Amino acid sequence: MDTAMVVDLGRQALWMTMLICAPLLGIALVVGLLVGIFQAATSINEQTLSFIPKLVALGITLSVFGGWMINTLVDYTRVLFGRIPTLFG
Numbered sequence: 001m002d003t004a005m006v007v008d009l010g011r012q013a014l015w016m017t018m019l020i021c022a023p024l025l026g027i028a029l030v031v032g033l034l035v036g037i038f039q040a041a042t043s044i045n046e047q048t049l050s051f052i053p054k055l056v057a058l059g060i061t062l063s064v065f066g067g068w069m070i071n072t073l074v075d076y077t078r079v080l081f082g083r084i085p086t087l088f089g
Helices: 003-042 047-082 084-088
Strands: none
Touching: 003 047, 047 084
16 A cells, blocks of 8 residues: 555545535535624624524534435445455555
8 A cells, every 4th residue: 555545545535524514514604604694783692593593504404415425425435445455455
């Protein structure tokens, strides 16, 4: 197993992490921004006002994208397990 293969495995792992986390992080960013704008416009400085909408939005996002996330992770794991014989031989 040479350094190029290790770097490639690391790159693929980081890409999978980014791909799986992107929907959750994107929705949290958008909801946080909208709530922040709402709080600035109305001068409401309640901490739970920013937490509850994010929690609800992330729950909805997980219910919509959860199956895709699991399938993507399972496919990546199958490919990785399939590459094990070629990694050390």
